Amino acid sequence: MQLNISITKRVRRRRYPNGIVVRLVRYVANYRDPKSGRRRQEFFELAKDAQRRRAELVARVASDTYVDERTAPTVAEVVDHWLADRAGKVKPNTLAGHRVVVGHITGPWLAGTREQRAVYAETGRPPQGALLLPMLGKVRVTDLTTAAIRAWHRDVALHCGGYTANRAASLLRSILALSEEDFGIRAPAMPNNLALRRAREKKAILTSEQIAAIIAAAREDPEHGIFYAFPFLSGTRPSEQLGLLWDEVDFERDVISICRIQERDGTLTEMTKTEAGTREVPMGPSLRAMLLDWRVRCPRLGGELHRVFPGPGRLQPWPRPRLGGGGPLLYQNFRTRYWAPVFAKLGLPYVTPHSARHSYISTLQAQGIEVGLVAKLAGHASAVVTLGHYTQAVRGGEVAAAALERAYQPPSSQSLTGRLDYQSS
Numbered sequence: 001m002q003l004n005i006s007i008t009k010r011v012r013r014r015r016y017p018n019g020i021v022v023r024l025v026r027y028v029a030n031y032r033d034p035k036s037g038r039r040r041q042e043f044f045e046l047a048k049d050a051q052r053r054r055a056e057l058v059a060r061v062a063s064d065t066y067v068d069e070r071t072a073p074t075v076a077e078v079v080d081h082w083l084a085d086r087a088g089k090v091k092p093n094t095l096a097g098h099r100v101v102v103g104h105i106t107g108p109w110l111a112g113t114r115e116q117r118a119v120y121a122e123t124g125r126p127p128q129g130a131l132l133l134p135m136l137g138k139v140r141v142t143d144l145t146t147a148a149i150r151a152w153h154r155d156v157a158l159h160c161g162g163y164t165a166n167r168a169a170s171l172l173r174s175i176l177a178l179s180e181e182d183f184g185i186r187a188p189a190m191p192n193n194l195a196l197r198r199a200r201e202k203k204a205i206l207t208s209e210q211i212a213a214i215i216a217a218a219r220e221d222p223e224h225g226i227f228y229a230f231p232f233l234s235g236t237r238p239s240e241q242l243g244l245l246w247d248e249v250d251f252e253r254d255v256i257s258i259c260r261i262q263e264r265d266g267t268l269t270e271m272t273k274t275e276a277g278t279r280e281v282p283m284g285p286s287l288r289a290m291l292l293d294w295r296v297r298c299p300r301l302g303g304e305l306h307r308v309f310p311g312p313g314r315l316q317p318w319p320r321p322r323l324g325g326g327g328p329l330l331y332q333n334f335r336t337r338y339w340a341p342v343f344a345k346l347g348l349p350y351v352t353p354h355s356a357r358h359s360y361i362s363t364l365q366a367q368g369i370e371v372g373l374v375a376k377l378a379g380h381a382s383a384v385v386t387l388g389h390y391t392q393a394v395r396g397g398e399v400a401a402a403a404l405e406r407a408y409q410p411p412s413s414q415s416l417t418g419r420l421d422y423q424s425s
Contacts, residue, residue, distance in 0.1 A: 003061040005031035007050045029053055033068055034061050065186045069142045076106040076137035078179040085178060091261060091269050104156050104168040107135025111159045133159065141185050150191040169194055204351050205359045213346055215286060226294045227309060227338035231353055233287040235360030235378055238353045242329055243268050244308040254288060255280045258379065266328030277379035299325030361386060
């Protein structure tokens with residue numbers, strides 16, 4: 001694209017009814033739109049403003065970031081575009097949560113009580129005297145500035161809380177990045193230090209010795225052990241574990257394919273939490289042996305193997321088959337029936353099922369597995385997520401001290417003598 005822009009001075013005289021003649025001076029930037037070819041004129045009261053505008057337009061054209069501000073989308077429009085792009089890439093519950101959060105971006109937002117906001121969301125009519133905050137929805141992306149984003153974040157934090165404001169800002173960053181790619185509009189820089197953040201608490205995880213005790217107990221517990229050992233040995237999310245089917249367990253290749261999740265109501269969704277969540281997880285000998293043993297005992301659905309972790313039905317004396325079972329096992333029942341009892345039995349501190357995933361990732365890191373491979377096995381799109389949110393210390397500080405001792409060990413007297421002999425020769 002090329003831009004030829006000229007600045008002309010235009011003087012007009014206007015006579016008012018009282019006979020006074022006023023001389024109006026305007027400076028006009030004349031150019032043809034680089035994309036549409038249509039003639040455009042922009043008027044300014046000061047010559048320096050017209051010159052500044054000319055420099056801005058020339059710079060945008062030279063950097064291939066020129067956009068006609070009159071046709072630029074609003075923030076609300078790029079939010080809709082982002083939501084449409086996310087559909088099919090994230091599970092429906094996640095998308096529904098995104099729709100709630102982006103309401104704080106587009107607005108208008110009712111500054112009132114929770115009950116007032118609920119009525120407004122249901123009826124669309126604000127209570128009498130309520131304050132509606134405009135937010136950013138009607139602002140064109142080309143007019144959006146870093147200062148405007150900071151002011152918006154401050155309003156959301158004031159009326160809705162810091163957590164909501166930070167979460168909305170995180171989505172806004174992703175929304176503006178997509179608009180820059182798809183609409184060619186350079187997004188403003190997101191402001192730094194929007195709010196003081198509390199340090200995010202890491203999930204409590206067990207030590208390697210405690211996990212070893214759980215795995216040992218699982219080997220001696222043919223009816224329940226695989227349920228609570230599986231996440232420690234595979235690093236899966238609870239929804240991925242409960243949604244696993246036997247067709248995805250490949251004993252010839254010793255891998256487990258993670259390609260779906262189970263929702264809270266027990267239904268299966270044919271996608272994972274994120275695109276990167278679709279992956280293959282290797283089976284170690286312990287996990288393989290427990291799964292093979294469990295396959296013999298696993299409740300069938302209509303006489304056929306279906307879910308790896310189904311509802312149990314009613315157990316009969318071995319080897320008589322179970323009565324019923326084979327359907328979905330709800331998450332709450334999984335925690336109550338299979339997960340929590342082993343911690344009470346072994347006298348271990350209770351941790352959530354998701355903490356087993358943290359232990360899996362942290363243990364792999366502690367054993368020297370490169371972070372790129374760990375991120376792939378965990379289903380993370382970026383190793384930054386692996387390092388920032390999941391990696392935790394699973395060993396004591398004495399391990400680090402021992403490593404330093406090995407690294408800084410002076411050469412042995414024998415090797416030192418040999419080196420001196422070599423130098424003297």
